[in-house]
Structures are given as structure tokens and as C-alpha cells.
Amino acid sequence: MQPADPTLYQRYQPWRRGVEAGFWVVQYLVSALANSITVNMDVRRLHLGFSAWQPAVWETSSALVALALVPAVVWFTRRFPLRLEDWRRVLALHLLGSLAWSALHVAGMVVLRKAAYASVGDSYDFTPWLWEFGYEYLKDVRSYAGVVLTIEGYRLLLRRLQGEAMLLSLPDEGPPVEPVERPERFLVRKLGREFLLAANDIEWLQASGNYVNLRVRGHDYPLRSTLAGIEARLDPARFARVHRSYMVNLDRIVSIEPLETGDARVHMQDGAKLPCSRTYRGDLRQRAGLEG
The missing domain is CATH 2.40.50.1020 (LytTr DNA-binding domain)
Structure with a gap:
């Protein structure tokens, strides 16, 4: 019997891990670069007095920590996937997940920023902590939701390519x-x-x-x-x-x-x-x- 030609899904498998990792690396790299440019433009426009390297440190530190947290979100969404029939429980779990994401994201980027500032003889201030964390969480909850929806959408696409079984x-x-x-x-x-x-x-x-x-x-x-x-x-x-x-x-x-x-x-x-x-x-x- 002549073997069947490989499907698109099967042809994609050797490239899959590289594409998945590359997607997130490129996304956060482009995000850090674009945000650094726009924040620097706002700094100059508003005459805030920051050096050009500071917005680059802010955005790069944020992107690096967020990138490092992606595997944790992949695991969490695999453990607790989005399900309409159980949306209340899933929503509560993902709200807790967004808090954990934000806490780790803020802690990691503050450590990186303090290290970067110290390397040039300066200091980075993140006080008052509660106020600053609340401000960061308002941004992080949207970022977390975007990551979750991207992962779930990608999985849905793979299931459609692969074929998804259902009970009659x-x-x-x-x-x-x-x-x-x-x-x-x-x-x-x-x-x-x-x-x-x-x-x-x-x-x-x-x-x-x-x-x-x-x-x-x-x-x-x-x-x-x-x-x-x-x-x-x-x-x-x-x-x-x-x-x-x-x-x-x-x-x-x-x-x-x-x-x-x-x-x-x-x-x-x-x-x-x-x-x-x-x-x-x-x-x-x-x-x-x-x-x-």
C-alpha cells in the first residue's frame, strides 16, 4: 500500500518548537524596541528629564521577564484551559493566575532595573510599592489575557489542522x-x-x-x-x-x-x-x- 502523503499538520511538526519559541521571542523583542522608542518620544515631548537609556531598560526588563513567564502560562492553560461550560471557575482561576503573573513580572523587572541602574552608579526607585504594583497590574492583566488568548487560539488552530474527535x-x-x-x-x-x-x-x-x-x-x-x-x-x-x-x-x-x-x-x-x-x-x- 502506498503511504499517504503527510498532512500539513505532520509537515509542521519538525518546525513546531522552533516556531513557537521564535514567535514569543520576536514578539517581546519587537514590543521592547517599539515601546522604548515611543516612551523616549514621550519623555522628550513632555521634557521629563530621563536619559535615553532609561526607557530602554524599563521596556527591556519588562519584556525579558514576561518572556520567561510564558512557559508557566503555557503549563497553566494546559492544566486549566478555557471552557465555556465551566467559565466561572476558569475565570476565577485565571484571575488568580493574572495576579501571580503580575507579582512575578513586577518583582523580576524591578530586580533587573535595579541591577542596570547600579551598573552606571544610579539607583532605581519603585515606591510606594502598593501604588506602583496596582498600576503595573492594570497593564499586566491585559498582557496576561493576551498571552492566554494567543495560546488557546493557537491550540484551537492545531486541533483544527489535526482533527478533533467528539463523542456522538x-x-x-x-x-x-x-x-x-x-x-x-x-x-x-x-x-x-x-x-x-x-x-x-x-x-x-x-x-x-x-x-x-x-x-x-x-x-x-x-x-x-x-x-x-x-x-x-x-x-x-x-x-x-x-x-x-x-x-x-x-x-x-x-x-x-x-x-x-x-x-x-x-x-x-x-x-x-x-x-x-x-x-x-x-x-x-x-x-x-x-x-x-
């Missing part, structure tokens, strides 16, 4: 054509198109935050669910839990490799090597009918 819902009229408690098929939406994915075609599943990635013929389709939630809806005669983050289709297992730690490594037909915790190893060997 009950029909508006009449009985369902298949049991929704144990679905035989999943609905996949990809670039404006919809198609059905047979449950038995799933090779293995991996938990990823509030999603479970369904692996099918080299493609990952994220499904909004927990692994325990989807485990309860898959055929236990065909699918088995092997790890707190993985499930496998028993028909797609090639071999089970025991490890000295008591755990095991599961070799799948697609070449994947998945971890198997000792908790699940004995049951997996028995159910798969494999030695190892």
Missing part, C-alpha cells in the same frame, strides 16, 4: 443507531469537514491535560475527556489500561518487554513503545495472550 450525541428524534454508552464510532471534525472514526481503529490512547489523544493510523485526534472517562465507554474486551496516561487496543500489541524495574514496555504495530506500569502488567499479559 443523542439524536434529536428517535432512538440512537448505536449505543452512546459504548460508542462504536467517533465524530471527527477537521478543517470544516466531518467524518466518522471507528472505535476499533483506535490503536492506543494517551492522556494529555483535559484531552485524550486517540492514535489512529499515524494521526492523533484529541478528544475532550479524561482517560478514566473514555475507558468506561470503550469495549473492555478490546481495550486495556497499561499506565495512568495510556490505554491500548489489545489487537494492536506486538510484544510486551519486561523491564528490570518491574514495569514493562509495550511494542505496538505502528512502532510506538508505550510504558506499562507494574500495576497493569500481569493483567495485560493475560488479556493480550503474550509472554513477556
